[in-house]
Amino acid sequence: MPIALYALTAGAFGIGTTEFVIMGLLMQVAADLKVTIAAAGLLISGYALGVFVGAPLLTSATRRLPRKTVLVALMLIFTLGNIACAIAPNYATLMVARVITSLAHGTFFGVGAVVATGLVAEDRKASAISIMFVGLTVATLLGVPAGAWLGLHLGWRATFWAVALIGVIATIVITALVPRDRGAVQNVPLRQEIQAVTHPQVLLGLAMTVLGFAGVFTVFTYIQPILTQVTGFAESAVSPILLVFGVGLIAGNLLGGRLADRRLARALVGTLMALAVVLGLMTFALHSKIAAVVFVLLLGIAAFATVSPIQLWVLQKTDAAGRNLASSLNIGAFNLGNALGAWLGGAVIDVGLGLGAVTWVAALVTVSGIALALWAARLDASARTPSLDAAAACPAG
Secondary structure, three states: OOHHHHHHHHHHHHHHHHHHHHHHOHHHHHHHHOOOHHHHHHHHHHHHHHHHHHHHHHHHHOOOOOHHHHHHHHHHHHHHHHHHHHOOOOHHHHHHHHHHHHHHHHHHHHHHHHHHHOOOOHHHHHHHHHHHHHHHHHHHHHHHHHHHHHHHHHOHHHHHHHHHHHHHHHHHHHHHHOOOOOOOOOOOOHHHHHHHOOOHHHHHHHHHHHHHHHHHHHHHOOHHHHHHHHHOOOHHHHHHHHHHHHHHHHHHHHHHHHHHHHOHHHHHHHHHHHHHHHHHHHHHHOOOHHHHHHHHHHHHHHHHHOHHHHHHHHHHOOOHHHHHHHHHHHHHHHHHHHHHHHHHHHHHHHOOOOHHHHHHHHHHHHHHHHHHHHHHHHHHHHHHHHHHHHHHHOOOO
16 A cells, blocks of 8 residues: 555544544543533534534635645644643633634545545555544544543643644654645536535435444443443543554454445445444443443444445545545534534433433434435445346347
8 A cells, every 4th residue: 555545544543533532531621621521522522513514614615725735734723723722721712622623624534535545546445545544543542542541640631732742743744745636636616516415325325424423422422431430440441441442443444444345335234234233232231341341342343344335435426526525524424423422422311311321322323324324225226227237238249
């Protein structure tokens, strides 16, 4: 694989760390800023909604700029946003700083995915996407537990200073290694881009992303209090368990890329089914420490096995004119699912169902995503059948 892919991985690592690290700091942030855990969870929703809104807006605003220039500029926004988080004096300011940071997220992954697929052969495109997203998974493997450890020992602000430093390093690496765009920048009218992403199959892919990851984040947003208050782990055990989750993310991400390169539609349906099963069975595993750790691993595998299949599906079903926008919209959809999941998990807790109920509620959300995946696969098969019939009706020669 080209070395430029690993530069994109570095940027993904930084952005992934700042997105997920707050999940290991909820209790510290809530105590320091004198808010509830559910309110602290909304810092995740605020970030995610910023991605959802910022992804299409920034992608459209920067569509005529070279992709490398866009990636570097986004990393600078990311770095400044994390500095603002580190010095935020109160909850409201921290929320605004998180939203500012989030603006870089969707467009970086969207444009980065297009750059990644352009660096490799046709049969390696899903694998290229998965390599870029390895940065996101390594962020969960190393960045989030390290951030949780820093927050526990040095305060949550130290974590955001560390993430800002990661942003500086990632900016340098991307500047040095990602090649300049080949050829002239395409001047595609915005109307044409929008038309390209309104194809029913693209919209189904975006909806699958929302529902699949709403299920994941209904649980993962509250993983710290779940592990301590339901399973009975000490707070110091959360960081090592998050390492286990990160190992699962890396394995699932690479697995999903390989499956999607072989049979995309089957990978799409199968990975979402696996996710729903893991979430449902996790309900029964939370009261055993060993079983809970095993299911944290399985959740990581199942969650990120869905990423490459859905991202490639959206790209393949979009005309070339709209691929930057479609790719960024899918990252926005991922974060809309993140926001909905964080809100839904908080709602489940607030209405009195308790932390132990969030897993089965999450499974129900993901099941609706499976229904959309089956619908999309059926539409895809129907579209192929007439072409095959026409080919059979025309004898060669």
